[in-house]
Amino acid sequence: MAVEKIKEDSVLLNIPNKKIEEPATSFSAFEKDKSNFHKMDHIEPHSVRREKIISKYPEIKKLFKKEPKTILWVIYIHLIQLYFCYMISYYNFDWNKIPLLSFGIGAVFNHGLFVLIHDITHFNVSNSERQNKLLAIFANLPQIIPSAIGFGRYHKDHHTFMGDKLHDPDIPTMWEIQFFNTFYKKLIYILFMPFFYGLRPYFKTPKNPSNFEILNLFSCLAYVILISYFFGMKAFMYLLLSTYFGLSIHPTSAHVMAEHYEFFKGQDTYSYYGWINYFNFNMGIHIEHHDFPNIPWNKLPLVRKIAPEFYDNLPVIDSYFVVMYKYIFDSDTGPWSRISIDSYSNIMGDEKVKDE
Numbered sequence: 001m002a003v004e005k006i007k008e009d010s011v012l013l014n015i016p017n018k019k020i021e022e023p024a025t026s027f028s029a030f031e032k033d034k035s036n037f038h039k040m041d042h043i044e045p046h047s048v049r050r051e052k053i054i055s056k057y058p059e060i061k062k063l064f065k066k067e068p069k070t071i072l073w074v075i076y077i078h079l080i081q082l083y084f085c086y087m088i089s090y091y092n093f094d095w096n097k098i099p100l101l102s103f104g105i106g107a108v109f110n111h112g113l114f115v116l117i118h119d120i121t122h123f124n125v126s127n128s129e130r131q132n133k134l135l136a137i138f139a140n141l142p143q144i145i146p147s148a149i150g151f152g153r154y155h156k157d158h159h160t161f162m163g164d165k166l167h168d169p170d171i172p173t174m175w176e177i178q179f180f181n182t183f184y185k186k187l188i189y190i191l192f193m194p195f196f197y198g199l200r201p202y203f204k205t206p207k208n209p210s211n212f213e214i215l216n217l218f219s220c221l222a223y224v225i226l227i228s229y230f231f232g233m234k235a236f237m238y239l240l241l242s243t244y245f246g247l248s249i250h251p252t253s254a255h256v257m258a259e260h261y262e263f264f265k266g267q268d269t270y271s272y273y274g275w276i277n278y279f280n281f282n283m284g285i286h287i288e289h290h291d292f293p294n295i296p297w298n299k300l301p302l303v304r305k306i307a308p309e310f311y312d313n314l315p316v317i318d319s320y321f322v323v324m325y326k327y328i329f330d331s332d333t334g335p336w337s338r339i340s341i342d343s344y345s346n347i348m349g350d351e352k353v354k355d356e
Contacts, residue, residue: 010339011267012045012287016313024263024270024315025322029332035177037165037340038262044162044341045268046290053291053307060292060306067296070125073281074116074139077109081142081242085227085235098238103250106242108279111252113139115283115297121152124296137216143243144236146220147198149212154201159293162260163268163341169201170260172335180335186328189335190257194247197256252280254320257327259286261337264315268339272317284320287311 032038054060084106087093093101120136123129133149140148154169161167176196180189189196228236247253255276260269272284281297288295288303288311295303304311317323326333 008040008266009042010040010045011264011314012269013042013048015310019313020264020315022315023318023322024267025317025319025326027265027315028263028326028330028337030265032332032336034181034334034336036174037171037177037336037338038265039340039342040163040266041342046159046162046287049291049310053310057307060303063292063295063299063302065296065299066126067119067124067298068126069298070116070119070296071135074113074120074135077112077116078139078142081106081109081239084238085231088235088238089231093234095234098234099241102238102241103245106238107246107250108252109246110143110239110242111246111250112279112281113143114246115281117148117151118155118283119281119297121148121155122293124294133212137212137219140216141220141223142239144220144224144240145194145198145243146213146217149210149216150201151198153207153210153213154205157201157205159290162290163339165340167205169204171338171340172196173200173204176335183329183331186334190249190324190328192248193253193256194244197247249324251320251324252276254324255280255283255286258284258317258320258323260339261327261333262339263317263323263326263333263337266339267315270315270317271311272320274318274320276320284317287314 084101088098088101117136117139119125120132120139123132125135126132133152136148136152140146157167158170163171165171176189180186224236227239245253247256255272258270258272262268263270269287269290271287274284277284282300283289283297285300285304288300291310292300292303
């Protein structure tokens, strides 16, 4: 007699009746196939949640407004990084102090630019797509690596096809699952996370470079030349290492592991409501972001206040430090700890995904 498969739904679609007090990371030890993702057949949960929330709380649409204050934050952080470049040059910092300065200070600011770029590429700053893209390029300059426009193009697929093994650039490849399966390999994985996170989309579903990507590339090259000329190679290295640390083994970057890795069985996305959100521009409030990607970063806390029953009982991430520790040393957690939504093959059929 064939065993009937029990249908599994996302926890985001079947919210627990009672608040789960323990953090999501306390529940990571459940049966799983470490050679593959957890395959589930529910539809993308955030689109369903979005419709339910708007139907019950139509006033949430008042939050669908552009936030020009983001421009001021981009300029402010940019000026701070230029100030540190000037100080490094003026006082001729020793080379051995550059990594310490980059990790302790620069990483926070360059990562802050990353999450602001994330919001800008959702076109949450201006009604003009062109203006958003130009601002993203400007915000990208102190990060040295030209990535803003490419990130925005592929990140759109992450929201549209969240959980799809091919079209979601946030989902690791099968090679990553098979290779990074021990604690020391997972440590290497985090140390090189900017490369995997940044280059993975170009191997999975490559797109032809756009004119804005070319502009992004040459703008960053020109910026590198100017920084090196006026402030020297130490200042250039400070900015480069600030970007590297800010996207790898640093408390601010742990949200990359906290957002969608399956710590609690059946949950696709997690929110973090702790103090690092003050430095990360509310990037941790991630369920709310996926429910409403057109709500700017500074309005995201209001979503939970308006519709508390959709969020209050869900397991949350309470510590990015714990997330990073568990990802490295917990044998139950790794690149395989993702939910793969099989229903995309039925929804999409043979239709080719178009890049807009």
